[in-house]
Amino acid sequence: xxxxxLLDLFCGEGGAGMGYHRAGFDVHGVDNSTARLSxxxxxxxxxxxxxxxxxxxxxxxxxHASPTCTGYSRGTAAIxxxxxxxxxxxxxxxxxxxxxxxxxxxENVSDARQELRNPALLxxxxxxxxxxxDDDTELVMDRHRLFEVSGFPLLAPEHxxxxxxxxVAGSYGGARRxxxxxxxxxxxGYVPSADVxxxxxxxxxxxxxxxxxxxxxxxxxxxxxxxxxxxxxIAA
Numbered sequence: 001x002x003x004x005x006l007l008d009l010f011c012g013e014g015g016a017g018m019g020y021h022r023a024g025f026d027v028h029g030v031d032n033s034t035a036r037l038s039x040x041x042x043x044x045x046x047x048x049x050x051x052x053x054x055x056x057x058x059x060x061x062x063x064h065a066s067p068t069c070t071g072y073s074r075g076t077a078a079i080x081x082x083x084x085x086x087x088x089x090x091x092x093x094x095x096x097x098x099x100x101x102x103x104x105x106x107e108n109v110s111d112a113r114q115e116l117r118n119p120a121l122l123x124x125x126x127x128x129x130x131x132x133x134d135d136d137t138e139l140v141m142d143r144h145r146l147f148e149v150s151g152f153p154l155l156a157p158e159h160x161x162x163x164x165x166x167x168v169a170g171s172y173g174g175a176r177r178x179x180x181x182x183x184x185x186x187x188x189g190y191v192p193s194a195d196v197x198x199x200x201x202x203x204x205x206x207x208x209x210x211x212x213x214x215x216x217x218x219x220x221x222x223x224x225x226x227x228x229x230x231x232x233x234i235a236a
Contacts, residue, residue, distance in 0.1 A: 006062050009052070014041045014205075022217060023222075025061075030049050032048060050093060053096045054100070060102060062103045063100065063104045067108060068089060069109040090112060103231070121146055121159055122145055124141040126159065127216065131200045134193055169189055171197040197212075201214055
């Protein structure tokens, strides 16, 4: 069987795409930023993602979409005009993908749960996303993300209680990098160097900004393996 084709919408620098590639898909990305696409490791097109899906989605066996999360994130909750300042595209994306009619995955942050239909949660601890910091401290990444799927069943690993003895690392813009404060006062995560962020996510080709916005490839490799099994079953 030839490799099935997957359309990677709002693809960024390719964290999701890399996972699907490892699962066995030929991946094609779409984004509206040439800066992000310049780091994308597969073929790509610069376009509005929803428009591209409506025009070309039928050419693919499956579609993944990661609509921008800023309008849903708790990090912008205190901004008075956030509902008009930031795009909230989950519903519009779903509508387009339902028109196309192929199996799809929509990903977003935990704070978008009410916008998603029966989403499954994936966490970095399910996939042992760990790395050594520059001072040899063992770091773990959580990065909770929700996944709505249509057209195939998704079985997620059990989300066990977090071991609070482990030092959590962050990878997001605007966060503090003071390790002493994080460890001794806040008892919470801090943002390590760009190289450590790349090691935590498993994305050695990315910029630091790409790491901050990316899904770890381990998540979509896990999803993609189940999706390919489903495609093989319906093709048999």
